[in-house]
Amino acid sequence: MPGTSLVDVLNNTFVSVSADLPPADVNFLTDVDVSDYSEEYIIYPEEVEAYLSRLNVYKAAGSDEISTRFLKEDATVLCEPVAALLNASISEGFVPTIWKSAEVIPVPKTHPPRLTESDLRPISLLPVLSKTLKYFVRQWILNKLEATFHPNQFGCLKKRSTTHALVSVLHLWQSALDRGESVRALFVDFSKVFDRVNHNILLHKLCFQGIPGFLLKWFHSS
Numbered sequence: 001m002p003g004t005s006l007v008d009v010l011n012n013t014f015v016s017v018s019a020d021l022p023p024a025d026v027n028f029l030t031d032v033d034v035s036d037y038s039e040e041y042i043i044y045p046e047e048v049e050a051y052l053s054r055l056n057v058y059k060a061a062g063s064d065e066i067s068t069r070f071l072k073e074d075a076t077v078l079c080e081p082v083a084a085l086l087n088a089s090i091s092e093g094f095v096p097t098i099w100k101s102a103e104v105i106p107v108p109k110t111h112p113p114r115l116t117e118s119d120l121r122p123i124s125l126l127p128v129l130s131k132t133l134k135y136f137v138r139q140w141i142l143n144k145l146e147a148t149f150h151p152n153q154f155g156c157l158k159k160r161s162t163t164h165a166l167v168s169v170l171h172l173w174q175s176a177l178d179r180g181e182s183v184r185a186l187f188v189d190f191s192k193v194f195d196r197v198n199h200n201i202l203l204h205k206l207c208f209q210g211i212p213g214f215l216l217k218w219f220h221s222s
Contacts, residue, residue, distance in 0.1 A: 010106050013116045017195045024220055025200050032207065034093060037214040043086045043136050049079035051132055062127035063101040071128055086133045093217030099130035100222060137215070145209055 052075035055068045071078060089095060102124035106116075113119035126134075142157075149157070154165040173183045190196075207216055 009116055010120070013120075014104060014106075014122045017192050021196070021198055022200060024203070028200070028203055028220055029213075029217055032213045032216055034213040034217040036212050037091050041090060041140060041212075041214075043083050043090070045079040045083040047136070048083045048086065048132065049075045051135060052079065052082070055128065059128075060103075060125050062125045062130065063103050064098050064127040064129065066128060068128055082129065082132070085129065086136065089133060090137075090218055091214070093214055093221055095218065095222040099127055099133070102126050137218070140215065141206075141211065144211060148209065 052071050055072040057067075057069040057072055059068050061067045071082075089099075105123045105125065106120040107123050108119060109121050110119050152165075152168060154160045154162070154168070173185075176183050203216060203219060206219065
């Protein structure tokens, strides 16, 4: 469009991917017991210190402009106030706006990129404190859901990777061929799969799987 800056073009392109998805249902929490917060989900300062001390100081800061070097080098001093902030967010089911903001960097998939729609990948730089809280919440969710995962689930799990998936599927195919059977394979790639997640469906699935109500309130806020 004439007069439109490159920044606006990129922004409109990235936003358009999920523009048709509905916002989170404001009535979702009506029938959810959000008062089930317990000591099991307290984040302790020593846990925060351990996480901050492992930060990569060369990683860029997010939209809050708090550097990883500052958080890592002063982890011993900062762990208590940071733990208090994280626990307040969880117990109150509220995510600060700044923690939901991201610096979006368009990274080329091809060199040189020619089309903004297909040749650029948006990489989001989240605040380090936001990622710190996400680390603990992820562990709680995995503890609740891990027993329900299929044995052939390899993505987003510790000690599992694409390599494991390839070894598993090659073993399956070669075993079938050794038995004189045939192999047919179908590969499906979902475009923009994470950007196209319907949050209402996700919230209902988490509720169905028995995720505590106070965490559902937190997810609804996020």
